[in-house]
Amino acid sequence: MTIETPLIGHSAAEVVDESLSGVRVGVVTFPGTLDDRDALRAVRIAGGTGVQLWHGDHDLKDVDAVIIPGGFSYGDYLRAGAISRFAPLMEQITAAASGGSLPVLGICNGFQVLTEAHLLPGSMVKNNHLHFLCKDQRLLVENSSTAWTSSYGEGSEIVVPLKNQDGQFVADERTLDELEGEGRVVFRYVGGNPNGSRRDIAGITNEHGNVVGLMPHPEHAVEPGFGPDSSAFGEVEVRGGVDGLGIFTSVLQKLVNK
Amino acid sequence: MPRIVVDVMPKPEILDPQGKAIAGALPRLGFTGFAEVRQGKRFELTVEGDVTEEVLDHARNAAATLLSNPVIEDVTRVAVIEDAQ
Amino acid sequence: MPRIVVDVMPKPEILDPQGKAIAGALPRLGFTGFAEVRQGKRFELTVEGDVTEEVLDHARNAAATLLSNPVIEDVTRVAVIEDAQ
Amino acid sequence: MTTETTSKKFNIDTVEHAEQTPEQPLPWAELGLKENEYDRVVEILGRRPTAAELAMYSVMWSEHCSYKSSKVHLRQFGDKVTEEMKEHLLVGIGENAGVVDIGDGWAVTFKVESHNHPSFVEPYQGAATGVGGIVRDIISMGARPVAVMDPLRFGAIDHPDTPRLVHGIVSGIGGYGNSLGLPNIGGEVVFDSVYQGNPLVNALAVGVLRHEDIRLANASGVGNKVVLFGARTGGDGIGGASVLASESFDDAKPSKRPAVQVGDPFAEKVLIECCLELFKNSIVEGIQDLGAAGISCATSELASNGDGGMHVELTNVLLRDPSLTPGEILMSESQERMMAVVTPENVAAFEAIMDKWNVEYSWLGEVTDTGRLIIEWDGEKIVDVDPRTVAHDGPVYERPYSRPVWLDGVQADSFSAEAPTDLRAAVLELMASPNMCSKDWITNQYDRYVQGNTALAMPDDAGVVRVDEETGLGIALSTDANGRYSYLNPYDGARLALAEAYRNVATSGAKPMAVTDCLNFGSPEDPEVMWQFAESVRGLADACQELGVPVTGGNVSLYNQTGGVAIHPTPVVGVLGVFDDVARRTPSGWREDGQAIYLLGTTRNELDGSEWANLRGHLGGQPPALDLDAEKTLAAILVNSSRDGMIDAAHDLSEGGLAAALSEAALRFGVGARIGIDELCERDGIDPFTALFSESQARAIVSVPRSEEVRFNDMCTARNFPRIRIGVVDAENDALDVQGHFTLPLAELKEAHEATLPKHFG
Ligand SMILES: Nc1ncnc2c1ncn2[C@@H]1O[C@H](COP(=O)(O)OP(=O)(O)O)[C@@H](O)[C@H]1O
Ligand SMILES: [Mg+2]
Secondary structure, X not given: OOOOOOOOOOOOOOXXXXXXXXXXXXXXXXXXXXXXXXXXXXXXXXXXXEEEEEOOOOOOOOOOEEEEOOEOHHHHOOOOOOOHHHOHHHHHHHHHHHOOOOOEEEEOHHHHHHHHOOOOOOEEEOOXXXXXXXXXXXXXXXXXXXXXXXXXXXXXXXXXXXEEOOOEEEOOHHHHHHHHHOOOEEEEEEOOOOOOOHHHEEEEEOOOOOEEEEOOOHHHOOOOOOOOOOOOOOOOOXXXXXXXXXXXXXXXXXXXXX | OOEEEEEEEEOOOOOOHHXXXXXXXXXXXXXXXXXXXXXXXXXXXXXXXXXOHHHHHHHHXXXXXXXXXXXXXXXXXXXXXXXXX | OOEEEEXXXXXXXXXXXXXXXXXXXXXXXXXXXXXXEEEEEEEXXXXXXXXXXXXXXXXXXXXXXXXXXXXXXXXXXXXXXXXXX | OOOOOOOOOEOOOOHHHHHHXXXXXXXXXXXXXXXXXXXXXXXXXXXXXXXXXXXXXXXXXXXXXXXXXXXXXXXXXHHOOOHHHHOOEEEXXXXXXXXXXXXXXXXXXXXXXXXXXXXXXXXXXXHHHHHXXXXXXXXXXXOEEEEEEEEEEEOOOOOOOHHHHHHHHXXXXXXXXXXXXXXXXXXXXXXXXXXXXXXXXXXXXEEEEEHHHOOOOOOOOOOOEEEEEEOOEOOOOOOOOOOOHHHOEOOXXXXXXXXXXXXXXXXXXXXXXHHHHHHHOOOOOEEEEOEOEHHHHHHHHHHHOOOOEEEEEHHHOOEOOOOOOHHHHHHOOOOOEEEEEEOHHHHHHHHHHHHHHOOOEEEEEEEEOOOOEEEEEOOEEEEEEOHHHHHOOOOOOOOOOOOOOOHHHHHHOOOOOOOOOOHHHHHHHHHXXXXXXXXXXXXXXXXXXXXXXXEEOOOOOOEEEEOOOOOOOEEEEEEEOOHHHHHHOHHHHHHHHHHHHHHHHHHXXXXXXXXXXXXXXXXXXXXXXXXXXXXXXXXXXXXXXXXXXXXXXXXXXXXXXXXXXXXXXXXXXXXXXXXXXXXXOOOXXXXXXXXXXXXXXXXXXXXXXXXXXXXXXXXXXXXXXXXHHHHHHHHHHHHHHHHOOOOOEEEEOOOOHHHHHHHHHHHHHOOEEEEOOHHHHHHHOOOHHHHHHOOOOOOEEEEEOHHHHHHHHHHHHHOOOOEEEEEEEEOOOOEEEEOOOEEEEHHHHHHHHHHHHHHHHO
């Protein structure tokens, strides 16, 4: 039996908190998912135990939280996330999440899947400039009481990569007002809106705060040497930005303290 | 074989970035006289056999659930086209 | 305001990955009876004023040059729709 | 024509029928065969070929598949390899891609290929399927693809057709590569009117594997099953009307054949994962991707590289277009398909993996030891050939070549324009020029983060990817070419391309190990182009030998010309380097205030073929002189000082010379510097303009922490390599200050550097 390449599961990167290893975080793979390994790595670096989940299964494997990672599931054909949301595993996730118990994070394509599945309101359309855009993006963390953001201080800023083609968040005015009114805007773009998203919204949560979706990629800012060149928390080494790590430690800490 | 066509358009209140880009390009290419452009999708479903009520129902349901996202889109038509090709 | 609709479909001999993905998803969702799905585009051009021959010409030319890529797509319709909406 | 086979859909031209109707005319000329080539087919078979056999020979003996014009020259890549160079080669030239041992049981496979012509016709799909094709080559070696690169060349930036090509090609590369989850870690963008009707779209892919996972394209084990999987077969790549008239429908015309291929990146991503699962569970014996010449190529290559025989039932092929004739099925270039050889015991396991990933497959036949490739259509034999005659015994041409008569005149025409008096304006002009401007507008459309292993990417000198997360073992890659240098002197141009890629890799801190190349030229039937080609191959092979880095594979793209006018000879060279730990990679810009900036190497008056001369509309003289020993020493210094922590930044000097290097190093992190060039001018006997704009080779700038200066200087002295301290990093003043000459605020420089592409394409 040969080793999976590139090697995953044995990163030399320092683990943030060993005491969190009892928490199991599932990462769903759909056909066309791309950032599943990266999300698993992020969970591991944060200290948790990553569990691979397959879209076609009916079993959540006793995980304590779920990440729906980025990528182009089903090629983003039809609409991003449109076909994936009908996957068998999504039924289990929807059932466990809608009541407010299972923490679920949708990153990029995962966010799109969550909106298609109506776990989160609104939707994403093509970027206003119509191009795929990959850049390091500054975000404001507006709500630090969700399952996925409690490690950040209210009003902190973070820098994480953004990379997508259909990243423009849209919703009708009433929904937008409701999101704002209820404090459910979790992340907002700072320093310029990269894609035309309504009210600079980069990420939102459901009414319970357990389901969070965001377009930028915190899992690409967790390991020194492989993240953005900058951090909102001060000077870092080249590609040393790890501002995304807090997302993963948030959920692990919350679950371990439960 | 008969086909069912499903037209899906972005909701009027949702900004349509592709339509907007086209509307901007038209006059530059000398195509004037248009106030607005919207870009939607057109699906052609080839039916295996006859277009029964059941098949049409399937098409309507598929249009409402899979082929469109009601948050941003409207299904503007589900209809049979019979062509002589 | 009157609108001109332009339908653009992938050429029949060209692979349509989106249509293929949809065709694969339909039966999984219980929507059976379809042999093939093709996904094209539908443009609605809102006309400023009346639909003159010139405007129609502009629409036809735009359809052939900007709105479709003749290497892989066919313009299947350019028509005026007058609706009471 | 006789139509006795009434029960069949086609007039099947069987082997038996071919034997009975020796006089039947066949459309060999329309299929691109020359008369002598057709005669050779008849001689090999001892009869006329069937329509299906004709289809196979014609596609496999095309320039693209058989390398008939280039073969005699390419041999040098093998001939000029020493035992020492072979030390790390696990698989050399000849397979889908070469494989290099990088230590700890890891191996890397990489290759660059062209998709030039399809990208001119349909930029988006042409570029997209170019990425798709090269990635399948990497998968078929048993590797997981881990990154892509895209060396591109377009016509003049302000030509009306250029936006169409730039938009289409860039979004095609991104659309396909991003969807596959492969970080784009580098490439090139060059604008030059010689590429107006012939843009170059080269795509490089690199993959990683364990030594024991290497898979080869061969069909061995009599009785093993042959399976085709992935996308269905359509009429792609057959082009226009079917010329296989003898095969046409009985009653109806065949449906149209697509003029271009459309890529399905989703299908390919699924194919990658499903192939890796096959490899992991050791389910395939041999595997081959389907690229040019489709099933013809896969069956004949698999068979001739294995036990020599294969038996295939062609009606088992799953079709997207049922009107395809047998010959067309054999020729089809539909994308996202693979062919594999599987033992009977593994058939069920194979099918389980296909079902898991929802991939279609069909069992076509089995491996035999008859030495014959037999293909049947509904039980009737339509192909009966020795597969080697199809795959390996294609025609070989020693095309005549001659040194162009115009070359002496061009080489004598040295650049002699007066140096500009306003150096500040000249630097701004250079950094805003189409070839030197920031490529962010393009590279921001590519995902460089996916997979989480990218340690360096654009705009650094090389892309760096981690292979082993435990140890940090990793690789660096750079691709380079300079068509203008090659035009002035194709022998030196190819060597210069290698030198630059080698230097870029070393600048990042990696040890250069191996080479891939994509040779883009005009028509081989033009003796002057053929001379450029021969000289380029000779130059590249010689330089590889001198630097001790073997060519492991590559691609030749000929006929890049519009009318009688060929592109500049453009040998794109990719160099792979290895890192023991990517954590010590060197970025191309400085950050620490007060660090010393050194220039390594000697600057001569070498402006011929330079970017500056190009901006003045001049192309003549000789390209910069090349000293490969100096390149080796420079590389050793850069790699060692990275290893020993003596430098924090390094940037090589190439197009645009010192002016470009200083500007880019300052803009990388937005940190300025105070530079003095007077001492340099004195030492090398040059004027300030030459110091800034000359493109002398074997040079780099580095930033050295104060604490390391002594050690660094000692190392250069020990290696007897020229270096000169030209300034310090100045984090206080946001400017590039070339003292006594000009001060350029970084904001102004950045603005000029970044505005060009958005202005033309935004
Ligand atoms: N088409 C492209 N795709 C990806 N990266 C590119 C492309 N073109 C240029 N780059 C990147 O931009 C940077 C600058 O390019 P260039 O000046 O050609 O580098 P160099 O001179 O060091 O070879 C490099 O990191 C290069 O890899
Ligand atoms: Mg360089």
